[in-house]
Amino acid sequence: MKGLVDDAYGRLKKEIMTSGIPAGLQATEQEFADRFGVSRTPMREALLRLSAEGLVELIPRRGARILSLSVEDMREVYDILIALEPEAAARVAASTVSEEALSGLEDATKRMEEALEKDDLDAWASADTDFHEQLLRLCGNARMQRIIRTLLDQSHRARSITLRLRSKPHQSTQEHREIIECIRRGDLETTRRTFREHRVRAADELMAILENMKHLRL
Amino acid sequence: MKGLVDDAYGRLKKEIMTSGIPAGLQATEQEFADRFGVSRTPMREALLRLSAEGLVELIPRRGARILSLSVEDMREVYDILIALEPEAAARVAASTVSEEALSGLEDATKRMEEALEKDDLDAWASADTDFHEQLLRLCGNARMQRIIRTLLDQSHRARSITLRLRSKPHQSTQEHREIIECIRRGDLETTRRTFREHRVRAADELMAILENMKHLRL
DNA sequence: TGTCGCCACAACGTATGCATTAATAAATGG
DNA sequence: CCATTTATTAATGCATACGTTGTGGCGACA
Numbered sequence: 001m002k003g004l005v006d007d008a009y010g011r012l013k014k015e016i017m018t019s020g021i022p023a024g025l026q027a028t029e030q031e032f033a034d035r036f037g038v039s040r041t042p043m044r045e046a047l048l049r050l051s052a053e054g055l056v057e058l059i060p061r062r063g064a065r066i067l068s069l070s071v072e073d074m075r076e077v078y079d080i081l082i083a084l085e086p087e088a089a090a091r092v093a094a095s096t097v098s099e100e101a102l103s104g105l106e107d108a109t110k111r112m113e114e115a116l117e118k119d120d121l122d123a124w125a126s127a128d129t130d131f132h133e134q135l136l137r138l139c140g141n142a143r144m145q146r147i148i149r150t151l152l153d154q155s156h157r158a159r160s161i162t163l164r165l166r167s168k169p170h171q172s173t174q175e176h177r178e179i180i181e182c183i184r185r186g187d188l189e190t191t192r193r194t195f196r197e198h199r200v201r202a203a204d205e206l207m208a209i210l211e212n213m214k215h216l217r218l
Numbered sequence: 219m220k221g222l223v224d225d226a227y228g229r230l231k232k233e234i235m236t237s238g239i240p241a242g243l244q245a246t247e248q249e250f251a252d253r254f255g256v257s258r259t260p261m262r263e264a265l266l267r268l269s270a271e272g273l274v275e276l277i278p279r280r281g282a283r284i285l286s287l288s289v290e291d292m293r294e295v296y297d298i299l300i301a302l303e304p305e306a307a308a309r310v311a312a313s314t315v316s317e318e319a320l321s322g323l324e325d326a327t328k329r330m331e332e333a334l335e336k337d338d339l340d341a342w343a344s345a346d347t348d349f350h351e352q353l354l355r356l357c358g359n360a361r362m363q364r365i366i367r368t369l370l371d372q373s374h375r376a377r378s379i380t381l382r383l384r385s386k387p388h389q390s391t392q393e394h395r396e397i398i399e400c401i402r403r404g405d406l407e408t409t410r411r412t413f414r415e416h417r418v419r420a421a422d423e424l425m426a427i428l429e430n431m432k433h434l435r436l
Numbered sequence: 437t438g439t440c441g442c443c444a445c446a447a448c449g450t451a452t453g454c455a456t457t458a459a460t461a462a463a464t465g466g
Numbered sequence: 467c468c469a470t471t472t473a474t475t476a477a478t479g480c481a482t483a484c485g486t487t488g489t490g491g492c493g494a495c496a
Binding site for chain 3 (some may be wrong): 467476478485487488492
């Protein structure tokens, strides 16, 4: 264990992500601290981080509240992703990428296909995350990486809820293959465009589902 | 005063921005705390924020170091701005903007021109910041606003140093006028393109200057 | 009965003390 | 004289105590 802050941060984040703690829940710093067996100091720092990531809201005098993921929030997250991720991918395409890295991407995509055949949606999601994470790591811009990673995290929270409410994501894997090819060819412009379309489509689908669930307050 | 954290944060940030504290300086949390007359707890939180903004680096066991702005860092910052700000501007263009808001933008641009005629570079920089800040406020995406604002802050640090080392920025004001017109027409695509070119040009100029000053370690 | 004001409580912001641990210096053995 | 190990120091991470301040409840007065 690296430290109580990371511990509390990681555990609370996981609970929020998996809806182990219901959205909307509100408690004082002390109560959160008790729950994770730490004192207020590290708990406070953990909550501060989560608040910066948009998972938690700190309400003066009332403690912290687990934010429910609203359609509006997801729209914000995806709008930024739509602008940034294609740019990051284009940067990767512009650089020289090792064949090893490319096969890593292909492997992740293949795992997505296999998972789909087996109807294992969790494995699919995990492989999809892996694909995007690998691509992210190839982008040299550390700041961009951090920003995108935080946004992806938030989008994953929504995905974990909607995963079983949508038709199977066959198209995604095909788009991933196209993106890999664009990168291999070093075709900057097509990479950007393809990735953007990939994200726009994903966003539209997600928004439609969330819109229907709006009243449920997730 | 709102709190010792904001106080320490704001003061240290200002000092870094104006080079009141030299880049590269390294001190313990306690030393920073003493300097601003607060205890370690709020000082730590302030340093944490500045670290998230990329202005200081927290080195385990050695305290905090004021980061010198490197060419590489500025390249990162601008690459993200180039991707995000045009998108934000396009969103503004897509929405209905009040004539009042537009005239606010025009006013800022006019102040830039006047400042240039008077050779008042500080006033020019201030008006330029104002233009971008106003535009930012019109963009409905709160997350995007925060991200861009943080990046702009960092770019301003570089600008304050290079401001007097470059030829006078006549072209910027013209580009601002074009952008305002695009937004008024609601021309989404041209807004995006024009703004992107605006940023790309600014980035290129800045990079060229910083490249020449590389050895100075700012 | 409704409203205004006061009081008690609770949460937070801040300060501080203590234990942990990494870095540096010292000491010992080769 | 150098390498290795140990001891010391110092900075952090964490816990906790305290003062401040906002909030909600209770009572008094209109």
